[in-house]
Amino acid sequence: MNRPMRSETQEAGDRPRSALVLGASGLVGGHLLRRLLDDATWGLVRAVVRRPLAVEHPRLEQRVVDFDRLERHADAFAVADVFCCLGTTMKKAGSRDAFRRVDYLYPFEAARLAEAAGADRFQLVSSLGADPASGNFYLRVKGEVERVVARLAFGAFDVFRPSILLGERPEPRPAEALAAGFGRALAVVLIGPLRRYRPIPAAMVAAAMVEVAARGEGGHHVYESEAIYAIARRARRRASRRRGGPAGPPPAAA
Numbered sequence: 452m453n454r455p456m457r458s459e460t461q462e463a464g465d466r467p468r469s470a471l472v473l474g475a476s477g478l479v480g481g482h483l484l485r486r487l488l489d490d491a492t493w494g495l496v497r498a499v500v501r502r503p504l505a506v507e508h509p510r511l512e513q514r515v516v517d518f519d520r521l522e523r524h525a526d527a528f529a530v531a532d533v534f535c536c537l538g539t540t541m542k543k544a545g546s547r548d549a550f551r552r553v554d555y556l557y558p559f560e561a562a563r564l565a566e567a568a569g570a571d572r573f574q575l576v577s578s579l580g581a582d583p584a585s586g587n588f589y590l591r592v593k594g595e596v597e598r599v600v601a602r603l604a605f606g607a608f609d610v611f612r613p614s615i616l617l618g619e620r621p622e623p624r625p626a627e628a629l630a631a632g633f634g635r636a637l638a639v640v641l642i643g644p645l646r647r648y649r650p651i652p653a654a655m656v657a658a659a660m661v662e663v664a665a666r667g668e669g670g671h672h673v674y675e676s677e678a679i680y681a682i683a684r685r686a687r688r689r690a691s692r693r694r695g696g697p698a699g700p701p702p703a704a705a
């Protein structure tokens with residue numbers, strides 16, 4: 452940890468940065484990809500995917516890979532900023548081993564390749580409650596991957612721990628929809644330290660990730676859901692001031 456950031460050394464200045472997104476076809480990753488492509492800070496945005504995305508953009512490069520053979524694409528990881536939004540559900544994965552492969556092995560392998568290729572920053576979408584000592588398998592795996600990536604030598608390692616994500620999905624997820632419904636219904640009493648349990652729009656998670664990366668701060672930071680929400684709102688207010696318009700209300704959903 453705490454390797455000097457290239458942004459503080461030879462890459463200082465206004466040169467565009469390069470980004471790599473893992474999970475760009477997903478809910479958070481899709482929002483993130485669009486934001487990065489809309490932001491001239493990043494001159495190259497590379498999406499490492501297992502199926503081609505139906506997105507075309509002059510600054511987007513797609514790399515279709517077998518995630519079990521990520522090491523064959525080591526060169527793809529030679530970027531400044533890596534954003535990891537990979538994840539699955541126990542239902543989709545079908546077994547604990549398959550779940551662990553997507554939520555632990557692939558992010559860890561990606562982080563190792565990124566470290567070896569000299570990436571400055573690694574961002575990981577984890578989860579509210581992630582804890583390597585948790586009795587809950589999902590939260591334990593999330594905590595374990597956070598812990599193992601934190602040992603690598605990035606100039607910056609940012610962990611985002613959102614609550615239940617809100618957003619349009621191609622497939623129904625009844626358990627998440629139910630939890631999101633409860634969270635919304637309880638939003639008025641989820642205040643103070645409980646605020647982190649409010650569901651959060653995936654778009655706000657993506658906005659906070661881009662904001663944190665653009666700010667360029669080094670070190671290991673963990674952003675809980677309420678901090679993600681606050682960063683995303685600040686970013687939106689700043690963007691709105693730049694455009695000369697009103698900041699607008701917060702999203703009703705959160």
Ligand SMILES: NC(=O)c1ccc[n+]([C@@H]2O[C@H](COP(=O)([O-])OP(=O)(O)OC[C@H]3O[C@@H](n4cnc5c(N)ncnc54)[C@H](OP(=O)(O)O)[C@@H]3O)[C@@H](O)[C@H]2O)c1
Pocket residue numbers: 473474475476477478479480501502518536537538539553576577578579612613614615616617627653
């Ligand atoms: N859902 C929630 O409420 C919630 C709450 C807190 C934290 N999180 C965490 O937030 C992160 C992002 O969640 P999300 O809802 O945006 O995820 P998502 O929509 O399910 O997207 C997951 C991404 O991972 C990729 N992926 C899944 N299985 C893969 C495999 N076997 N090989 C290669 N790529 C694979 C998907 O690619 P394909 O399109 O090719 O499948 C997709 O790009 C995840 O780590 C999740 O655990 C989620």
